[in-house]
Amino acid sequence: MQLDNKNIAQLDGIRGISILIVFFSHLGFGHLIPGGFGVTVFFFISGFLIAKLLMHELEESKTINFRNFYIRRAFRLYPALLFFVALIVSFLLLHKVKIIPSQIFAALFYFENYYYAYLIDYKEVHSLYLSFKILWSLSIEEHYYLFYPLFLYSTYSRVKLHTILSVILLITPLAIRLYNVEIYEEKGIYEKYNYALTHTRIDDIFYGSFLAFLLFKHNASESIFRFLTNRLVLLISLICLTATFIYRDDIFRETWRYTIQGICLAPLVTWAMYGGKSIVDQLFLSNRVFIYIGRLSYSIYLFHWLAIPLASLYFRRFGLEWQLFVFAVTIALSLFSYYKVEMPFVKLRKKFGSNVKVKIDEKNS
Template sequence: MSASEVKPGATASQSSYIPSLDGLRAVSILIVFLSHAGYGHIVPGGFGVTIFFFLSGYLITTLLTREWDRHGEIAQKAFYLRRVVRLAPPILITLIVSLGLAGLGLARGSFDLMTVFSQIFFFFNYYALYASEMATVEGLGILWSLAVEEHFYLIWPTIFILLARGRLSVRTLLALLVAILLWRMVRFFGFGAREWTIYISTDTRFDSLLYGCLLALLMWTGRARTLFPDGVWARSLYILGALVVLLLCLVIRDDAFRSTLRYSLQGLALMPVFYYAVTRPEDLIFRPLNWGFMRKIGLWSYTIYLIHHVIIKALVYNGLGREGDIQILLLSAVLSAGFAAAVYRWAEKPLHPLRRKLTGH
């Protein structure tokens, strides 16, 4: 879903564009792409995924607030139908192309029915952790993150309805955020879960989306204006403080910290960054997010995310270089963007009218 489809707090008659969000998508995919292209020692790919999670929670919740403002209810069936129409074409095309490359001997990997089933129906993160046998095309391991998102959205519309009706409060969300942090601690210190297990498990990563949802709710209710003052010095201090926290989260390499507090601190730090990026896009620091080519990359980011690692691994497998080589970086960037542009033009864009009709009202 493009960031140009909704604006927080806007009525139906107002502009529906959210500044900076497509640019933030572009930043996220660039971080992930550079990490997988062999620069992970410099660019932390996991942080790019966390930004994706936060952005997804923020955008979906903003859409729900607009639907509630217009209709006084949420059409949950239509919500899930729109998710299917949005997600299915790119992921199915990516899987077919990836398996085709492996079948032709151009990529390393093989076909396994249950693994493909887990990728299509969004339980690949747990299948990858606990299945006795698993086989997939090299580079498709990143599909774990889609499973986390879709597990979250199985319950979030219901929670949102309870919040909108006053059955739950924002304090409930804060308690849930604390509970997830404590659960990570229990899994790491009590059950001995590895950092990777916590990184890709739904039950330990819910809050990466929930912080984005919380920001959208605070903006909907007007509380965000109180929490994040608009003065230039206040904005500067908030953003500087957020960047310092994010940098510390990247610098600290202790497994216990990275498996527990890291995600909570990143979620908190991203809240002012997103708030000011959306409400003050004209600020110098946020202007690049709204450049035309950044918005275009953001528009293609979902499909680029799906295919880029497969392409990188295939290029290396065919002896065109090693991860970290400039030719691998440039060639995989061109091929990934080209693939994403084609999928958007021929598979995603034709379905936009259908998605707009699936309102449920």
């Protein structure tokens, strides 16, 4: 398969569907819609895209410009994050709530997942502080960005070593999750640690990166592609993925579920990106509406979690008025953030090697 740094429209479609899963799950339909799976998909495709772009850079220049990479990440993530944090602080001050400096620090420097797990009980602070909790997943991604480019650069030319170390790195978080359920008897404790900490969930991102390596660098990449897009493999993956939603055992859900979902996503995402045109592709993945929502997904992900505690201050949780308020505020803030806060930084990102399009009506990555 040809390695390039072009945007993959289907991944924007997947992002769009994933953020809708997360959003409507939090809107009161969590008993029907697996919101956590939407985050798992985000992790997977983020890992795939980062690996694909970095491998292309390695093929073109034989190195990785780490400085430019981290500057691009900062310009991509920080504008919306700073706007998000500023809004929360403004609402806290408006409601005369005491500011917790350590919480702000955790949000801005991406250790909210450990802060939330070990250092704060959100039941004991004002409900507006819950807005910060959504940053747990972004913290994991940022930690991954610090680690993965160095790992890829060090092992890229040694396929066997990279493959062995990748398998070890994929198994280790599962082993830690299994260990946690053994030593922590209370479900609420091991559930929080296994769900939100970097060393227990980073494998979901790494599955995506390892897929990119297998498809574009591994010596048997063509055979791997044919295997992953085999109809029987796709069917088995879909069945196993569905089983992870149906089987409700607590220990399974906090251990093996994430591993099985990561494995099952590999053939399904490969087929979605490179399997050719299909009804699913035409109706959903390449649908302009879902692609557009996918481009707004980062903003929606942030601001829906601010809209929820705001709505809960004025309306009955999950009531119709509450849902309409959350929907309206999320859309308004997401659109403002995307067009007025994030897009002005596109040109700056291009100066440091990004292939993102300047015009807001074109595809970006």
